Amino acid sequence: DIVMTQSPDSLSVSLGERATINCKSSQSILYSSYNKNYLAWYQQKPGQSPKLLIYWASTRESGVPDRFSGSGSGTDFTLTISSLQAEDVAVYYCQQYYSTPRITFGPGTKVDIK
Amino acid sequence: QVQLVESGGGVVQPGRSLRLSCEASGFTFRSYGMHWVRQAPGKGLEWVAVTAHDGSNKHYADSVRGRFTISRDNSKNILYLQMNSLTTEDTAVYYCAKVFEAYGAGGWYFDLWGRGTLVTVSS
Numbered sequence: 001d002i003v004m005t006q007s008p009d010s011l012s013v014s015l016g017e018r019a020t021i022n023c024k025s026s027q028s029i030l031y032s033s034y035n036k037n038y039l040a041w042y043q044q045k046p047g048q049s050p051k052l053l054i055y056w057a058s059t060r061e062s063g064v065p066d067r068f069s070g071s072g073s074g075t076d077f078t079l080t081i082s083s084l085q086a087e088d089v090a091v092y093y094c095q096q097y098y099s100t101p102r103i104t105f106g107p108g109t110k111v112d113i114k
Numbered sequence: 115q116v117q118l119v120e121s122g123g124g125v126v127q128p129g130r131s132l133r134l135s136c137e138a139s140g141f142t143f144r145s146y147g148m149h150w151v152r153q154a155p156g157k158g159l160e161w162v163a164v165t166a167h168d169g170s171n172k173h174y175a176d177s178v179r180g181r182f183t184i185s186r187d188n189s190k191n192i193l194y195l196q197m198n199s200l201t202t203e204d205t206a207v208y209y210c211a212k213v214f215e216a217y218g219a220g221g222w223y224f225d226l227w228g229r230g231t232l233v234t235v236s237s
Contacts, residue, residue, distance in 0.1 A: 040223035042159075049209055049227040050159065061225065093159055097222040101173030105159040 002026050002099050004106035006092075012114040019081040021109045023094035028074045031098065038098035041070055041079045044108075045090045053092075054079065081111070089113060116140030116226060118210050123231030128201055136193040136210030136228055144168070144188035145216040149224065150195050152206035162208070163195065167217055177203070200235045207232050 003026040013019045029038045037057035042050040052061045054070035057077055067082040081088055094106040122134040136148070150162040163174045163184040172184050183196040193210050208231050211224035 038221050040221075042224075049229055050224070051227070052214075052223060052225045055214065055221070055223045095159075095223065100222050101164055102175075103161045103222050105161070108158045 001102045002029065002096050002104055004094055004096055004104050006094060006106040006109045008109060009107075010110040010112070012112050013081075013084045014114045015086065016083050017114075019084050019088070019111055021079040021092050021094075021111070023072075023077040023079070023106050025075045025077075025096055025098075029096045029098035030074050037073050037077070038096055039070075039072075039077050040095045040097065041068075042093045042095065043088075043090045044093065050093065084111070084113070086113065118212065118226055118228035120208060120210055120228040120231040123208065123233045125234045125236060126200055127237050128235055130200055131196070131198045132200065132233060134195040134197065134208055134210075134231055134233070136195075138191045138193065138212070141212070141226075142216070143186075143191040147213045147218060147222070148184075148186060148193045149211045149213070149222070150184060150193075151209045151211050151224070151227075152204075153209070153230070154206045157206075160206075164222070165193070197233070200233075202235050205233060205235045 005024045007022045039057040041054040044050045053064050058070045069080050071078050089112050091108045091110050093108050097103045119137045126132050149164045152160050152162050165172045165184045169186050181199045185194045210228045212226040214225040
């Protein structure tokens with residue numbers, strides 16, 4: 001299985017500041033024929049189910065604020081929150097869907113307010 | 115509105131069985147592959163199983179293969195997860211999730227999740 005790791009485990013960011021979360025896959029999840037990275041990002045607020053933020057590594061889901069952006073390729077990916085808002089306190093997960101059916105999630109990164 | 119609503123969770127003894135349901139509304143259920151994903155208390159997300167839009171293909175995580183069965187009734191817009199031989203390791207919130215694109219196009223990422231149903235396996 002492709003193993004997903006995330007760093008840091010948690011981070012505290014001041015309101016209005018940038019938050020950066022890293023995700024690394026144990027092998028490339030870039031499908032060269034389509035030039036697509038098979039990576040998604042989710043946000044899970046306390047007591048809620050996950051919410052899709054980003055897919056294909058950098059495509060923002062409809063309705064997701066543009067302060068959320070995804071980047072990276074191959075094995076290294078980043079989710080950036082450009083200006084942290086109070087409502088962004090959550091755990092963020094990356095997920096690879098390259099190796100279907102064996103899709104895997106990262107362990108999560110907890111973001112809170114400094 | 116567009117939603118998924120899980121039910122059927124509860125407390126069950128090790129070795130027993132439980133069937134979860136996920137009722138879909140607000141979208142054309144029969145057009146989409148559907149998954150179960152679980153989350154143990156305080157832990158991360160673990161993919162469990164998938165069924166194709168028409169039920170023709172099913173896949174399972176190694177941790178549940180041979181014990182869990184995913185199925186769907188497209189006439190009722192309901193997804194099921196039959197769980198047998200439960201162990202304490204199966205204790206988790208179980209979410210059903212819909213893939214983004216219809217008919218297996220695109221990737222297995224999930225644009226709609228239910229609120230989950232808690233399964234507790236304990237003696």
